Structures are given as C-alpha cells and as structure tokens.
Amino acid sequence: MLEIQDLHVRVDGKEILKGLTLSVPTGEVHAVMGPNGSGKSTLSYTLAGREGYEIVSGKILFNGEDLAPLSSDARAARGVFLAMQYPVEIPGVTTINFLKTALNAQRRARNESELDALRVLKLVREKAKALNVPEEMLRRALNVGFSGGEKKRLEVLQMSLFEPKLAVLDETDSGLDIDALRMIAESVNAMRGPSRTMLVITHYQRLLTYIVPNRIHVLASGRIVKSGGPELALVLEEKGYEHLIGEPA
Amino acid sequence: MAAIEETRERVADIAGEKYKYGFVTDIEMDLAPKGLSEDVVRMISAKKNEPAWMLEWRLEAYRRWVKMREPNWARVHYPKIDYQDLRYYAAPKSQGERPASLEDVDPKLLETYKKLGIPLSEQKMLAGVAVDAVFDSVSVATTFKQKLTEAGVIFCPISEAVREHPELVKKYLGSVVPVTDNFFATLNSAVFSDGSFVYVPKGVRCPMELSTYFRINASETGQFERTLIIADEGAYVSYLEGCTAPKRDVNQLHAAVVELVALDGAEIKYSTVQNWYPGDEEGKGGIYNFVTKRGDCRGRGSKISWTQVETGSAITWKYPSCILRGDNSVGEFYSIAITNNYQQADTGTKMIHLGKNTRSRIISKGISAGHAQNTYRGLVSVHPKALGARNHTQCDSLLIGGNCGAHTVPYIESRNPSAHIEHEATTSKIGDDQLFYCLSRGIGQEEAVALIVNGFCRDVLQQLPMEFAVEAQKLVGISLEGSVG
Numbered sequence: 216m217l218e219i220q221d222l223h224v225r226v227d228g229k230e231i232l233k234g235l236t237l238s239v240p241t242g243e244v245h246a247v248m249g250p251n252g253s254g255k256s257t258l259s260y261t262l263a264g265r266e267g268y269e270i271v272s273g274k275i276l277f278n279g280e281d282l283a284p285l286s287s288d289a290r291a292a293r294g295v296f297l298a299m300q301y302p303v304e305i306p307g308v309t310t311i312n313f314l315k316t317a318l319n320a321q322r323r324a325r326n327e328s329e330l331d332a333l334r335v336l337k338l339v340r341e342k343a344k345a346l347n348v349p350e351e352m353l354r355r356a357l358n359v360g361f362s363g364g365e366k367k368r369l370e371v372l373q374m375s376l377f378e379p380k381l382a383v384l385d386e387t388d389s390g391l392d393i394d395a396l397r398m399i400a401e402s403v404n405a406m407r408g409p410s411r412t413m414l415v416i417t418h419y420q421r422l423l424t425y426i427v428p429n430r431i432h433v434l435a436s437g438r439i440v441k442s443g444g445p446e447l448a449l450v451l452e453e454k455g456y457e458h459l460i461g462e463p464a
Numbered sequence: 465m466a467a468i469e470e471t472r473e474r475v476a477d478i479a480g481e482k483y484k485y486g487f488v489t490d491i492e493m494d495l496a497p498k499g500l501s502e503d504v505v506r507m508i509s510a511k512k513n514e515p516a517w518m519l520e521w522r523l524e525a526y527r528r529w530v531k532m533r534e535p536n537w538a539r540v541h542y543p544k545i546d547y548q549d550l551r552y553y554a555a556p557k558s559q560g561e562r563p564a565s566l567e568d569v570d571p572k573l574l575e576t577y578k579k580l581g582i583p584l585s586e587q588k589m590l591a592g593v594a595v596d597a598v599f600d601s602v603s604v605a606t607t608f609k610q611k612l613t614e615a616g617v618i619f620c621p622i623s624e625a626v627r628e629h630p631e632l633v634k635k636y637l638g639s640v641v642p643v644t645d646n647f648f649a650t651l652n653s654a655v656f657s658d659g660s661f662v663y664v665p666k667g668v669r670c671p672m673e674l675s676t677y678f679r680i681n682a683s684e685t686g687q688f689e690r691t692l693i694i695a696d697e698g699a700y701v702s703y704l705e706g707c708t709a710p711k712r713d714v715n716q717l718h719a720a721v722v723e724l725v726a727l728d729g730a731e732i733k734y735s736t737v738q739n740w741y742p743g744d745e746e747g748k749g750g751i752y753n754f755v756t757k758r759g760d761c762r763g764r765g766s767k768i769s770w771t772q773v774e775t776g777s778a779i780t781w782k783y784p785s786c787i788l789r790g791d792n793s794v795g796e797f798y799s800i801a802i803t804n805n806y807q808q809a810d811t812g813t814k815m816i817h818l819g820k821n822t823r824s825r826i827i828s829k830g831i832s833a834g835h836a837q838n839t840y841r842g843l844v845s846v847h848p849k850a851l852g853a854r855n856h857t858q859c860d861s862l863l864i865g866g867n868c869g870a871h872t873v874p875y876i877e878s879r880n881p882s883a884h885i886e887h888e889a890t891t892s893k894i895g896d897d898q899l900f901y902c903l904s905r906g907i908g909q910e911e912a913v914a915l916i917v918n919g920f921c922r923d924v925l926q927q928l929p930m931e932f933a934v935e936a937q938k939l940v941g942i943s944l945e946g947s948v949g
Contacts, residue, residue, distance in 0.1 A: 264903075264904075265900050288903045288906050288907060291904060291905055291906030299901070299904075303901040305901070305916055306919055307919025307920055307921070307923075308918070313915070316907055320905075320911060324906065356919065377906075
C-alpha cells in the first residue's frame with residue numbers, strides 16, 4: 216500500500232508538488248495523468264528519493280514505512296523501482312554487468328546471498344526473451360547508443376528482473392512505436408499481482424488502453440484534482456485536460 | 465541530502481582503516497646512517513658484495529648527482545626534501561645472508577607478504593606468477609626459479625645479476641636511462657639497493673607472468689629499486705609490479721629506475737599497479753613517487769607496452785616512455801591515474817619515434833577527486849628519419865566534485881612531414897544523473913562511483929593481465945572512497 220499524504224516538494228527552491236494526496240492499495244495499478252509541468256516527473260523522482268527533491272511537508276508511506284529518510288538505494292532494496300523517462304548512459308559498463316551489480320547490491324542489502332555471473336546471465340536471458348531484448352544488447356555499454364525503444368525495453372527488463380514491490384513507470388510509453396508499446400504493456404501486465412503496487416505516470420491515454428489501471432488520478436499544478444475509474448482516460452482523451460482543470464494544457 | 469551526509473560520515477569513520485596495507489612489520493633492521501656521501505655509496509656496494517666496476521659506476525653517479533638540481537617543472541608542490549635527512553639503505557637483519565630457499569626466509573616477512581596477498585608461496589603455483597619481492601632495500605625471495613631456469617629465463621634480484629651475470633648487466637645497465645639522465649635517476653644510480661633483473665633469451669616466450677612486489681617498511685628510508693629487463697630477439701615477457709607501503713605521517717621518497725630493452729622482434733609488456741600510501745585525508749604523509757621508466761625498442765619490429773594503474777602516492781612524477789629506435793617498432797602506453805584528497809600526479813609518457821614506420825598509441829585516463837590535481841604530460845616526438853611514423857593519443861579526464869583539477873599538457877614535435885599524429889582529449893564529470901540512476905537500482909554511492917569510474921577506465925583495464933585486472937578494479941573503487949558528497 217502506497218500512501219502519499221499532503222506532499223509538498225521543492226526543487227531548486229520552487230514548490231512543485233503542493234499538497235499531493237494519493238493512495239494505491241497493494242495489488243492495484245493506478246495511473247497518474249497530467250499535462251506538461253503538472254509535477255509528474257517530480258512525483259516519480261521524489262518517490263525514488265532523488266537528491267534535490269526536497270520534501271517540505273507531508274508523508275510518503277509504503278507498507279506503513281516512511282520513505283523520506285531512506286536513501287535512493289535503500290528504497291530500491293526495499294522494493295521501490297522507477298522506470299525512468301530518460302534512462303542514463305554509462306559508458307564502459309556493460310549492461311549485463313550493470314544488471315548483476317544492481318541485483319546483487321539489492322540482495323546484499325536484504326541479507327540474501329549474491330548470485331554468480333552465470334546465474335544472473337541465465338535469469339536475465341529469460342526476462343530478455345519476453346521483451347525481445349537481444350543478447351548482443353546485454354554486452355553493449357549501458358544505454359550507450361541504444362534507440363529510444365531499446366532504452367525503454369531495458370527499463371522494463373530491469374523491472375521484471377528486480378521484481379519490485381512498488382513499481383513506478385514514468386512516461387514509459389514516450390518514444391515507442393505501437394508494437395514496442397504493446398510488448399512493453401504485456402510485460403507490465405504480466406507483472407501485475409496481489410503483492411505488487413504499480414503507479415503508471417503518463418501524459419497520454421494511449422498506454423492505458425494496454426495497461427488498464429484500477430484508478431486514474433489527474434495531476435495538475437502539483438495536486439490531484441480528480442480521480443476516477445479507467446473510463447476517465449477516455450474522457451481526457453476526448454475533452455483534454457483543459458476541460459477538467461480549467462486551464463490550457 | 466541526508467543520504468549523502470550519511471555516506472560521508474560513514475566514510476569519515478572508516479577513513480582510518482581505508483588504506484589496508486598501512487601496517488608496519490616489526491623486524492630488526494640493518495640501517496645505513498642518515499645522509500648521503502661517498503662512504504654511504506661504498507657501504508651499499510660492500511653490503512652487496514659488488515665488484516669494483518659496479519662501485520665505480522655508482523660513485524660516478526654520486527659525483528654527478530651532487531652537482532645536479534632537483535627538477536621543478538612538474539605541476540606538483542611539496543616542501544623541499546632534505547636529502548641528508550634520509551636513509552639510503554635498510555634491510556631486515558635476518559637477511560644478511562640471502563636465503564637459499566623460501567624456508568629460510570624470516571617468517572615475519574612471509575607473514576607481511578601474506579597480508580599483502582602476494583602469491584609468494586610456491587603452493588600458489590596455479591596462479592602461474594613468479595614473484596620477486598623487494599622489502600625496503602633487499603630482494604627477499606624469488607619464486608619459480610627452477611621452472612624459469614629450464615626455459616633459460618633469468619629472473620633474479622639485480623644485486624645477484626651484478627655478481628652472476630656481469631656481462632649482461634654491464635652491457636645494458638644505464639643503456640636506456642643513462643646515469644646522467646635526471647636528478648632522481650642519477651640518485652638512484654648511486655644508491656640503488658635492489659630490484660629485479662630479467663633476461664629472456666632469443667626466441668623464448670617466458671612461460672609465466674613475472675612479478676615484483678615492492679614494499680617500503682622502514683621509516684625515513686628512501687627506496688631506490690632498479691629494474692632491468694632484456695628481451696632478446698623474438699622473445700616475449702610480461703612483467704607486473706605492485707607496490708605498497710605502511711601508513712606514516714612523514715613523507716617517504718621512492719625513486720626507482722626501470723629500463724627495458726627489446727631487441728629484434730621482441731615484445732615486453734610491463735604493467736604496474738601502484739598503491740603506495742597516498743597520505744591521509746588532510747594530505748599528511750604519503751610516498752613521493754619520483755620514478756624514471758623507459759623502454760628502448762632497439763630492434764626491428766619490437767614492441768614495448770606500458771600499462772599503469774596509479775592510485776597511491778602523495779606525489780607521482782612518472783613518465784614511462786618508449787624509444788622507437790628499430791624500424792616498424794611499436795610503443796604503447798595505457799594509463800589510469802587516480803588522485804583523491806590532496807594527492808598530486810604529474811604523469812604521462814614520451815614516445816620518441818626514430819625508426820621508420822614506427823607506431824605509438826597512448827590512452828590516458830585521469831581521475832581527480834577531493835582536492836587532488838592530476839596532470840597528463842606527454843611528448844610525441846617524430847625525428848627526421850622516422851618516415852611514416854604514426855601516433856594516436858587519447859587523453860580523458862574525469863572530475864569528481866568541484867575542488868579538484870585535471871590538466872593536459874601534450875607536447876608534439878614532428879620533424880618528418882610524413883608523420884601522422886592524432887591527439888584527442890576529453891574532460892567530463894560524473895553526472896548526478898548517472899549516480900542517481902545507479903542509486904535508484906540499489907547500488908550504493910561508493911559502489912556506483914567505482915562502477916562508473918571502472919567503466920571510464922575500461923580501455924586501459926583490459927590491457928592488464930587477467931589476474932591483476934580484478935585487483936586493479938577493486939583498487940579503483942577503494943581509492944575513490946569518500947570522494948562523492
């Protein structure tokens with residue numbers, strides 16, 4: 216269960232989230248939609264604990280635990296995962312090595328035994344198949360020279376590898392063609408389960424025809440201004456954000 | 465912010481423990497009196513039972529040195545060294561007589577090497593590495609002698625080579641780095657006490673990696689090793705040196721000389737993992753590493769390749785170079801220099817193209833963190849007769865934090881219009897976005913920095929012999945602990 220209570224977040228001295236309240240019960244998938252500049256990325260970075268995203272007041276509770284004092288890596292070890300809108304390149308570090316390092320760092324933090332290179336490779340291969348990620352991509356430097364679609368597929372691959380308890384997908388649909396979108400949506404849907412909480416952040420309704428959420432929340436000017444069932448996406452698609460929030464988007 | 469603060473504090477807590485090689489071995493020492501004079505040079509020579517010609521060679525160097533001045537062109541700053549306040553010879557007492565086998569070596573010494581993780585014991589045969597270990601001034605044990613002898617390879621302390629292979633030593637010692645070369649090399653020529661000697665005969669591929677571990681133990685003692693490696697026609701040898709020293713809050717001087725000679729078609733690969741004590745967080749203590757390393761590609765089609773991972777020392781002043789004398793010879797220099805806290809490094813290479821169709825390649829990766837200053841200084845020189853010479857240089861600098869500096873000083877001289885010389889340089893910072901990406905995947909701050917820096921150094925790490933590449937990768941991480949925040 217993710218509970219965000221009256222959250223105010225400041226970035227570079229400017230308040231971006233202004234009293235955001237939202238709760239996602241365990242096992243559900245909720246979507247947050249909103250126009251550009253509404254605070255969607257700030258919400259995702261704040262959940263992942265990025266430095267510079269200062270919580271002024273309010274709380275983020277995940278399964279009853281306050282996330283605010285935890286560093287980003289500690290959150291990851293507790294099962295928080297953010298699929299990023301703009302995955303970062305790390306030259307010289309092969310993708311497979313990165314995945315192994317990350318997986319084992321999380322396991323270590325949870326006092327689980329580390330997996331050797333072979334085990335990791337086997338595990339990654341299984342997950343890679345479903346996302347049509349070729350073996351060759353795993354040997355390339357992380358995200359270096361990857362197309363937009365490859366980067367997003369790798370994000371979802373990581374999600375399925377780490378098996379997080381809370382998965383936040385930030386604009387995972389941006390830059391994808393329809394086939395890639397469908398494939399990614401399938402992988403995400405396959406991960407839905409009674410013990411996993413998911414938050415899908417998106418600008419467009421498109422993704423939500425493939426990943427049908429339990430609830431949709433509309434974010435505008437740093438707050439949730441409307442919540443509803445999956446049908447809300449269609450209303451937004453038809454009438455735009457302006458209709459709901461009374462300002463041009 | 466909280467996370468960074470916490471990391472910082474944690475790192476500060478363990479900083480005292482960070483340099484794990486900082487222990488001192490309590491052992492009875494045979495010490496020279498402080499200061500340098502002809503008498504001290506004579507004493508060193510006598511301790512080694514050297515022939516007269518060797519003593520003369522040393523004395524000539526000493527007389528030159530007295531008239532020389534310490535160089536000051538490097539971008540490093542340190543208080544004046546009082547050369548009369550140093551000791552020029554220190555040896556474990558029990559080593560007065562050279563041990564006949566490993567069983568005769570003082571167990572305390574072996575314990576020290578065990579702590580350092582050196583595969584000195586012959587049980588570690590599987591590692592396939594022959595080790596010559598130099599403790600302060602004396603070479604302590606050379607492993608795998610038998611197997612090397614069978615192949616005709618000579619690998620022994622240089623003091624032994626002076627006595628047993630004088631014809632080779634006379635012919636090659638000082639032939640690459642002349643006695644008069646520079647202040648520190650001349651000093652070394654006068655007082656060098658030990659080091660390794662390697663001779664690989666014609667057409668022999670040395671059956672194993674050769675390795676030397678240097679360890680400074682005694683305080684207020686300089687260490688002056690001398691290494692001489694000769695690969696005869698068509699021979700091949702790969703050699704690795706590793707260095708550590710105890711933590712002391714006074715600076716210690718290390719002025720070594722390494723000479724490599726590659727004859728026709730020979731290849732020498734020389735790798736260094738240098739982890740001398742770098743000083744503490746405030747820049748107190750640490751080794752002054754003033755080293756002259758040079759290889760002479762004397763024969764046609766010969767090749768010399770330097771790979772260095774420099775993580776330690778308070779000050780590094782070091783330019784492993786290649787003289788590309790033989791036609792079609794090849795020189796390579798792969799370097800990682802990491803400076804943290806108040807470390808200073810001024811390091812690079814010289815590629816001197818004399819022969820036709822000579823080629824050289826330079827890849828330098830400089831990483832600066834804390835208040836460190838890191839300078840790449842390199843010379844590519846193409847002489848008039850070096851028809852068709854080629855060089856490619858790539859210099860990449862990585863900055864961590866806002867108080868450090870990276871400097872690149874390339875000197876390029878071409879006196880042959882057919883030369884192709886390329887120089888590429890980049891400077892970058894570890895991005896917040898890269899760090900955050902790693903953190904968000906559960907990788908801790910220190911591990912993330914190590915991962916990113918290792919990626920940055922990958923081209924060079926790949927050049928190291930396998931078994932040392934792993935050690936070097938770990939070292940990269942350790943030496944940058946506490947650098948972010």
